[in-house]
Amino acid sequence: MGSNLARNLASREGNTVAIFNRSYEKTQTLLDEHPEAGFVPARTYQEFANSLQKPRTAIIMVKAGGPTDAVIDSLVEVFEPGDIIVDGGNAYFPDTIRREKAVRETGINFVGAGISGGEEGALTGPSIMPGGSDESWITLGPILKSIAAIAEGEPCVTHVGHDGAGHFVKMVHNGIEYADMQLIAEAYDLIRRGTGKSPAEIAEIFAEWNKGELESYLIEITAEVLRQVDASTGQPLVDVILDQAGAKGTGAWTVQTALSLGVPVSGIAEATFARSLSSHPEQRAVSRDLPGPEEEFSVEDTEAFIEDVRLALYASKIVAYSQGFDEIRAGAAEYGWNIDLGAISKIWRGGCIIRAQFLNRIADAYAETPDLPVLLTAPYFTEAITRAQAPWRRVVIAAAEAGIPAPAFSSSLSYYDGIRADRLPAALVQGQRDFFGAHTYKRVDKPGTFHTLWSGDRTEIEAEDTH
Numbered sequence: 001m002g003s004n005l006a007r008n009l010a011s012r013e014g015n016t017v018a019i020f021n022r023s024y025e026k027t028q029t030l031l032d033e034h035p036e037a038g039f040v041p042a043r044t045y046q047e048f049a050n051s052l053q054k055p056r057t058a059i060i061m062v063k064a065g066g067p068t069d070a071v072i073d074s075l076v077e078v079f080e081p082g083d084i085i086v087d088g089g090n091a092y093f094p095d096t097i098r099r100e101k102a103v104r105e106t107g108i109n110f111v112g113a114g115i116s117g118g119e120e121g122a123l124t125g126p127s128i129m130p131g132g133s134d135e136s137w138i139t140l141g142p143i144l145k146s147i148a149a150i151a152e153g154e155p156c157v158t159h160v161g162h163d164g165a166g167h168f169v170k171m172v173h174n175g176i177e178y179a180d181m182q183l184i185a186e187a188y189d190l191i192r193r194g195t196g197k198s199p200a201e202i203a204e205i206f207a208e209w210n211k212g213e214l215e216s217y218l219i220e221i222t223a224e225v226l227r228q229v230d231a232s233t234g235q236p237l238v239d240v241i242l243d244q245a246g247a248k249g250t251g252a253w254t255v256q257t258a259l260s261l262g263v264p265v266s267g268i269a270e271a272t273f274a275r276s277l278s279s280h281p282e283q284r285a286v287s288r289d290l291p292g293p294e295e296e297f298s299v300e301d302t303e304a305f306i307e308d309v310r311l312a313l314y315a316s317k318i319v320a321y322s323q324g325f326d327e328i329r330a331g332a333a334e335y336g337w338n339i340d341l342g343a344i345s346k347i348w349r350g351g352c353i354i355r356a357q358f359l360n361r362i363a364d365a366y367a368e369t370p371d372l373p374v375l376l377t378a379p380y381f382t383e384a385i386t387r388a389q390a391p392w393r394r395v396v397i398a399a400a401e402a403g404i405p406a407p408a409f410s411s412s413l414s415y416y417d418g419i420r421a422d423r424l425p426a427a428l429v430q431g432q433r434d435f436f437g438a439h440t441y442k443r444v445d446k447p448g449t450f451h452t453l454w455s456g457d458r459t460e461i462e463a464e465d466t467h
């Protein structure tokens, strides 16, 4: 990522870029492979600092955690007040809040900036989510705008908010990425097992879907992956890849943070757990002979089933994004960030992994109603979900009857039914809590907080609210 980002910066008019890597041979390789970039190499942090114009700006692209702290500490030693250190890695936002505070005390500015787009995006134009101070943004804004992707004529970068806001938003971006990928994978699995189509044939279906409302980078690359044939076996590559999905942590952080904030990001959680489940081969091996449905899964009307899956995918995807934006809103409230949700949807329209046509619709929804409480309720999304109602339910039923795991599809539908429910069985949960722990409850018909004397005469008394 770092080398491609440096090449992107160097390719912009008037820029000279200094580069440093702890292993100098990697710096040398980059110099040899890209003389056109005109990089100024450095062997030490001091040499790196000396080669920069003041006020200096450095972008760190290293592994999150200890490595990031190590690089920041080294830069702080050689930088001066007024300089800017940008962490472009996938840092955990509480770390960014801590680092921003600590570095600020030295007079140096620290900016945590989420960067998405993979290796290719880093080179040609990523989506960038910087946090940090307003002062840093004045210097950094023009630099980041010059290297960001352009969508609808606008650079895919905005000053998200102070301190850790940028990394918070990047974290949720990745959580949505997990959900989107899992939903696509479930769609593929259902079509393959329901219709017997080959990966290459399903690739064509995804390519076709990519021409419509599902148009997105992830659908596009899914078609590419499914088309790929393994050179050594002649099999579809997807059939020779071990079915154990990895994860570097951003999905889990999104879910952990959502749990702390009390935001139901069930689609993202199921996608994260689906990766975990896949990565327990020993448990999967001993469970393989557990019973499943008696009947073979087969679809009668192939075309109709594929269209049902498409609509279910779209509706579930809307749920995942709606949940992700809820988490951003809740995070902004908790940490005092003034995050413009419409601006976030705009900077995700290009450059990043979740770039998709329908982010324009999200931008429209927030432009119309900036404080929209539930994205799903925007007219465009309500219409899409209305169209998907019967197909979405048919797909979830088919998956359950066939014994095909579709956790993201089904949890999205359950979330939808939960959020639209007139009344939820949460009332019974409150009753249970009050029974065993005197946790109290509220009533629908009068204000106040109440407790039933369950182990006494079962009369109701007024009580202090204990939540």
Ligand SMILES: NC(=O)C1=CN([C@@H]2O[C@H](COP(=O)(O)OP(=O)(O)OC[C@H]3O[C@@H](n4cnc5c(N)ncnc54)[C@H](OP(=O)(O)O)[C@@H]3O)[C@@H](O)[C@H]2O)C=CC1
Pocket: 001, 002, 021, 022, 023, 026, 061, 062, 063, 064, 066, 067, 068, 070, 071, 088, 089, 090, 091, 115, 116, 117, 118, 119, 248
């Ligand atoms: N790959 C992707 O698609 C994306 C990655 N990111 C984030 O960008 C960051 C970099 O990722 P990526 O380029 O893929 O990772 P790489 O593994 O390719 O590069 C990691 C870099 O970190 C350096 N490094 C590791 N440990 C230390 C240390 N202790 N001190 C100093 N430098 C260290 C490595 O140096 P050396 O070469 O000497 O080992 C290398 O330059 C990560 O935070 C990642 O999460 C963000 C968006 C997309």
Ligand SMILES: O=C(CO)[C@H](O)[C@H](O)COP(=O)(O)O
Pocket: 090, 115, 116, 117, 118, 174, 177, 246, 247, 248, 249, 250, 251, 353
């Ligand atoms: O940030 C990214 C894209 O936006 C990285 O590609 C990230 O590594 C993806 O997460 P994971 O490795 O957990 O799938």
